[in-house]
Amino acid sequence: MEESFTLTLLIIITVFAGISSQVLGEFFKIPSIVFLLIFGVLLGRDGLGILQPELLGVGLEVLVALAVAIILFEGGLNLELKQLDKVSGSLRNLVTIGTLITFIFGGMAAHWLAEFPWEIAFLYASLVVVTGPTVVGPLLKQVAVDKRVATLLEGEGVLIDPVGAILAVVVLDTILNSSAYSLEIVTGLLFRLGIGAIIGGVSGWLLGSFQKNANFVPEELKNLVVLAGVWGTFGLSQMIISESGLMATVTAGIVVRASGIPEERLLLRFKGQLTVLCVSVLFILLAADLSIDSIFALGWGSVFTVLVLMFLVRPLSILICTWNSDLNWRQKTFLAWIAPRGIVSASVASLFSILLTQNGINGGDSIKGLVFLTIMMTVFAQGLSAGAVANLLKIKSSYAGGAVIVGCNQLGRLIGRIYQNQGESVVLIDTDKDACEKAKQDNLPVFESSGLDPEVMEQAGITSVGTLVALTNNGDVNLMIAQRAIEEFAPPKVLAVFPKQNDNNVKANKQKINQPFINELPVKTWNQYLQDGLFRLGKTVIRGKGDAIDFQQVHIQALIASGEMLPLLVRRNGKLDIIQANEEWKLGDEIIYLLHDPRPQLLKRLSGVSASSRLNLEKLPKVEEIPLSVNIKQA
Template sequence: MEIPFNITLLIILTVACGIASQVVAAYLKVPAIVFLLLFGILVGKDGLGLIHPNLLGSGLEVIVSLFVALILFEGGLNLELRELGKVSGSIRNLVTIGTLVTLIGGGMAAHWLGEFPWPIAFLYASLVVVTGPTVVGPLLKQVSVDRKIATLLEGEGVLIDPVGAILAVLVLNIVLNEGADPVGLFRDLVVRLGMGTIIGAAGGWILGFSLKRAKFLSEELANLVVLAALWGMFGLAEEVRSESGLMTTVVAGIVVGAAEIPELRLIRRFKEQLTMLGVSVLFILLAADLSLASVVALGWGSVLTVLSLMFLVRPLNVLICTWNSQLNWRQKMFVSWVAPRGIVSASVSSLFAILLTQKGINGGDSIKALVFLTIIMTVFSQGLTARFVAQMLGITSSSATGAVIVGSNPLSRLIGQIFKDRGESVVLIDTNEDGCKQAQTEGLQAYKSSALDTNVLEEAGLESVGTFLAMTKNGEVNLVLAQRAAEEFKPPRVLAVYPKSPQEKNNNNKDKVQQAFTTELNLKSWNQYLSDKEVKLGETVLKQLGFEFQKTHLKEMIKSGQFIPLLLERQGSLQVLSATENWQPGDRIIYLLHDPKPKLLKRLSGSQKTTLTIERHPAVEQVPIPSVALETDSEKIPAK
């Protein structure tokens, strides 16, 4: 049967508008949902009238259900159980106690401020208890906050969606059947969540087991097998117990993600691409079907309802749920601010509006309009200000300090001492026992272990430090360690000492791992220089006047192989310099200069100690550096 042209055009325009929204959002570096809403309204029935979702009929519900299942599966797939364990108590409270707080607070606000009848008010509140990974995930990619906070918000967004969706269905049953038993409804909630969990856990384990054994599957076919299995589990759960499918997809995603499947990274990438397409299509369709007149008709009472949800209910929710957590007040404030509503609220409210209208109950369109008003206000206000709020509160990942350094050699210990003298935490990791003992002798914390052991990296505090630096004597090993650290822990700055042109083989990772110091570094030679005390340690400030000359001179010294810049201080933050760093006026650069004279003087004088001094070099202004102790096998050399 031939598909009507208008439906074909509807799908084409929907996908085109959705992808265009994603492109514009990526270019402007703002959450994509902002432009998805704008574009959807623009091409919808109250805009240009190009897209009419009602043409899809019952097919709209099918599209929404399948894409929401895919979105939640992808969210569960990306959850890190190790990270979740650190904030599990807060997530549990937000999904349970927090849901109740938002339900009661939102219902009271909608009744008293929005003047909705109690049943409709609580139905609205049940629809907005969710936050949603479709908004929170992209927002956190733009903002890059502390890893603990990101895990908390992502975990809440993924796990609360199925709970909120089932709760909304139960509240809808109360509205449609006034004599419904509350105890029975609560029992039904538990049964649906439990059934979804059992089917999701069993299906996810079978899928993970099959993918590990079926080595004959190509990458492309494995991706499609996962997609088919996901929708199969969702459909089975819906047949066994309606509305349990969303919980099934979340649990299945978590189980598959923890199954250590080969090439899991490729499966995640494929699901992320499908999720982006799903989010784009759903928001365009749902926003296009929104009546602006119904939103305007709500009046100022509904605006006050949303504001109370944002500034009263959410902060109270977070305060109660994180009372005994280890989060500080800045982190709690950010969690209180970031709670944008997403696709689950929009899709379920759209379906409820249709059901209420069919049952002859007034308020369906008003609820949909109020939910979309909530989405618009929370997404625009929180999505566009989250970066500023995170920076103001000082919880961005780029503000993290300290370092985890792999390899205990003279140069790595020198860098560790400089970090330590500034009061920042430093941990060294090495498989060589002598190197670890030397580091401990110099007052540095060291672990004798392989840096491939994630438990050791976790114990070293990699999830909360600002820098990971791999500088063993094997450059290829350094690159592998750095890539793994970037994928597993996502520290703000990941650097490694590796061969000059690994990009030819590692194009996919060059943005994650930076080459440390310079491309000219010979680690073995500089470690020998340090051991023989043939170096001078100094620092210079690049000034606006003569900046280009200074920079050019320093670059020429680097090429000579007798000078290496180690660290960069910019706006009070100390960082390990990368080979591609774009130097700026005002930067303070700490460097090492090869100078064999100290060793010669020591031999002539018979002295047992040599002091590193800072001498002036052409076009290099030198200023005092922090007190650093360089310790060799026989003596300690202070740099004044």
């Protein structure tokens, strides 16, 4: 009974420490693995001694295997094949040539600098050829870099994991079976990859077909069916040939994603949550089992080994693998710097340490210590500096202009015509045939379809525009469209008109959805104003300093609060963008707005403002040119 309680307490503390690390990572905007390593070591055998992973026995190996299977499946599930196609040549080279370069030169560095025997040196090199998708993914969410660079890093992290893990197993088999030939090593690697890919492909197709056709099964149960299928795929592949299961799970994830299953976002969310839990638990347990003395015993030679990997081997690999690509030197430099190691390296190294010791081969603790040293140095150095390096190299996602507007009502068409008139790209989407016809008459590009259709969204160019705005008359539908867009495409700016009662849910889920123009926009009311011609369209420039700007803000906000003014767009630093609710305007901002003008008295009420340049509407069909343009009187 006491032993059972001890194990229960072990799991509880592990989960609590792991999730706390994830929360701290989100709060401080740094990779959570930093806190996972700190908490794991602090609570482990060389720290407070609270966590003792060895009590799990062989259960730790089982836990590692099943958790890694989920992690790699989720990685494959998140890969976007259409995006990968844009960097396919470089990605192929990184997974093949890049692996070989890291394996050879990493092994040489470990032998000559860390003074490892050749066999152990190359076993270490095989463990660190992989980059960590569980580190790279969150890192790229925090540091928005060029899309091709992000795609290449994510693709490399997912696809190279099974290759590296299988390579490490083949090298270990060679060490344990000294009579193995080089040909056997190569054929063993290719055979495992091939068998895993075939089994994973078939399994992914079956899972995808089940998801699409088993309508009698509720969505929540379908997600659990996929989980069972992933573990079943892993187990079957492992039974046929050892260590082929990792390739099978990655392939299954890629095929399931490519099959276009319904409610894909629910599966992605479910698997994402499972992956966070698996990564949290594994890293805490593996770090807790780490001997700090074994790391210090490695000496400075091991530090130099990792530095060679970071500053010589990785840049050489990127240089060769991207030689014929159209990536510029800034993008290549960032790729050369970002290669943090993660959970696959740690888990496989921990298992190998046990196997080497069981077979009477020295070096188990040393190789585990050097792998964790590599993880620590790469994560701390590269993970914490990624944002600064991206800024220095100027490869952060550049401003994406234009908009996708869901809703071909009067307001949506007006904004579309203003965008078009200002030389910006714009596309409208609506299911209303008559509204779409009116948009076509205004020479606006339009898709007669649902904004919930990801294929239509992609055809509309959501991956390349700066803003998605949902302006239909149904606030709940608008919110649903915005949520789906974030999950599927993550555009830079997502706006939606939705009821106030949903605002807390949006904030609680940390979804980056804001209200356009003003809070709780009465879409139907303003559409009616536009239809009846009870409006004036104009622009003003924010001028003045200090109190003068504040006065302008107060004056404009008073008109907005009265329901007489609707701010639409702002041009700031030459960039046109849709205004979001409660946005603070800055000196030099050019505000394009609508005025509800049912009475002549409105102009008298605005008599305290001077006229300014007016908006050129010559190219805006069916919108009369209005001479009104206000420049709020300076205080």
